[in-house]
Amino acid sequence: MAEMTGPGDDPFERLFHAQFPRLQRYLDRLSGDGELARDLAQESFLRLYRRSGLPDRPEAWLITVATNLWRNARAARGRRRRLLGPARAPELVGDPSPSPAHATLAAEAGVRVRAALAQLPDRDRELLLLLAEGYRYREIAEATGIAEASIGTLLARAKRAFRAAYPEDPDAP
Amino acid sequence: MHLDDERTQRWLHAELDEPARQAVAAHLQACAECRARVAAAEAEEGWLRSRLAELPDPRTVSSPAGLRTRVNAMRRWRWAATIVLTCAAAGTAYAMPGSPLPRWVERVAGWISRRDEAPPPTAPATAPAAPSGIVLPVEPSLAIRLGGGAAGSEARVVVVDSGGITVRVSEGQAAFTSSAGLLIVQAGDSGAGLQVELPRDAPLVSIEAEGRRLFLLRAGVVESAVTQDSDGGYRLRFGGAAAP
Numbered sequence: 001m002a003e004m005t006g007p008g009d010d011p012f013e014r015l016f017h018a019q020f021p022r023l024q025r026y027l028d029r030l031s032g033d034g035e036l037a038r039d040l041a042q043e044s045f046l047r048l049y050r051r052s053g054l055p056d057r058p059e060a061w062l063i064t065v066a067t068n069l070w071r072n073a074r075a076a077r078g079r080r081r082r083l084l085g086p087a088r089a090p091e092l093v094g095d096p097s098p099s100p101a102h103a104t105l106a107a108e109a110g111v112r113v114r115a116a117l118a119q120l121p122d123r124d125r126e127l128l129l130l131l132a133e134g135y136r137y138r139e140i141a142e143a144t145g146i147a148e149a150s151i152g153t154l155l156a157r158a159k160r161a162f163r164a165a166y167p168e169d170p171d172a173p
Numbered sequence: 174m175h176l177d178d179e180r181t182q183r184w185l186h187a188e189l190d191e192p193a194r195q196a197v198a199a200h201l202q203a204c205a206e207c208r209a210r211v212a213a214a215e216a217e218e219g220w221l222r223s224r225l226a227e228l229p230d231p232r233t234v235s236s237p238a239g240l241r242t243r244v245n246a247m248r249r250w251r252w253a254a255t256i257v258l259t260c261a262a263a264g265t266a267y268a269m270p271g272s273p274l275p276r277w278v279e280r281v282a283g284w285i286s287r288r289d290e291a292p293p294p295t296a297p298a299t300a301p302a303a304p305s306g307i308v309l310p311v312e313p314s315l316a317i318r319l320g321g322g323a324a325g326s327e328a329r330v331v332v333v334d335s336g337g338i339t340v341r342v343s344e345g346q347a348a349f350t351s352s353a354g355l356l357i358v359q360a361g362d363s364g365a366g367l368q369v370e371l372p373r374d375a376p377l378v379s380i381e382a383e384g385r386r387l388f389l390l391r392a393g394v395v396e397s398a399v400t401q402d403s404d405g406g407y408r409l410r411f412g413g414a415a416a417p
Contacts, residue, residue, distance in 0.1 A: 016240075021230075038231065109227040110227050113224050129225070136188070137188045152180070153178045163220075
């Protein structure tokens with residue numbers, strides 16, 4: 001287990017600068033909620049900082065914790081959505097259709113991608129986004145709980161599902 | 174055997190171990206069908222990555238320092254909560270019927286009040302003054318001026334490996350006045366014994382008395398009018414005049 005040392009040569013700071021942006025980007029694309037993504041990424045690093053030392057594979061540890069935090073947040077908001085009723089549903093996280101405000105601000109292409117991602121099963125969405133952030137199969141397997149030997153097969157299916165969910169595209173292969 | 178999805182994806186993502194990679198490479202050389210399959214998978218991968226790249230990047234505003242501040246604030250809150258809970262628990266335990274705590278508190282209070290009422294000690298009214306001293310950080314240049322006291326006052330100077338510049342009163346009394354680059358030590362009327370410790374890495378320290386330089390430490394080298402004693406110290410005698 002790596003040691004956390006002083007600020008001059010601090011493994012935590014190095015890890016933060018190397019991993020925080022891609023963890024935040026993964027959560028942002030997974031949740032469709034930039035503020036929540038930043039909070040979850042920070043919470044993941046807080047939990048890492050509060051440990052007595054870095055785990056053996058901190059990147060895998062971080063995405064596992066971050067993915068679990070996201071699932072918990074989504075479940076909590078899902079419960080709230082049921083309590084609040086359908087009138088409040090559109091503002092909630094992970095909703096397949098982005099809000100009008102978001103659609104205005106975001107580029108049209110980005111909105112189409114988010115909409116296609118939102119139609120995928122959770123596992124497919126997580127697989128594609130982790131792959132896009134450059135995580136290795138071993139890390140993806142750890143974060144998603146899928147056997148590492150099946151990651152390639154499931155990735156191929158997830159890609160096909162995304163292609164089917166995406167609107168007609170003349171550039172598509 | 175043709176490539177399946179698993180091996181095709183692993184080939185694309187460089188996730189095959191070396192023997193498997195070589196086997197797939199050899200198969201691809203011989204099999205046009207699998208080459209076409211890999212090319213299609215590569216095109217699909219490129220298209221997917223282009224689509225995902227259309228999502229805007231979130232703005233990163235966090236820093237490790239910010240996280241640390243949050244952790245420290247949480248720790249302070251936890252400490253405060255622990256103290257409040259402990260006080261609440263102690264109060265509850267005190268107020269509970271049948272609790273032995275009130276008796277214990279009473280016993281301790283009685284013991285303290287008996288101590289307060291005890292007759293004053295018969296020790297002489299003029300107890301010896303507690304040793305005093307001063308510690309200064311190492312400066313580029315420092316002059317220590319010794320003065321006052323009866324003739325026969327003595328400062329024993331030793332050079333040490335680290336620490337600040339220390340002057341302790343081992344006998345009698347002395348007053349200290351310090352300003353930038355200057356420390357004035359005024360021995361009491363009955364004289365004083367001083368212990369002076371100078372770190373070896375102090376750039377320049379001089380010790381003077383009655384307008385004469387008695388000791389100089391410059392870049393680790395000592396120049397002194399007196400020789401070193403057997404314990405490695407320099408005994409500087411002074412007294413009988415006020416420090417300028």
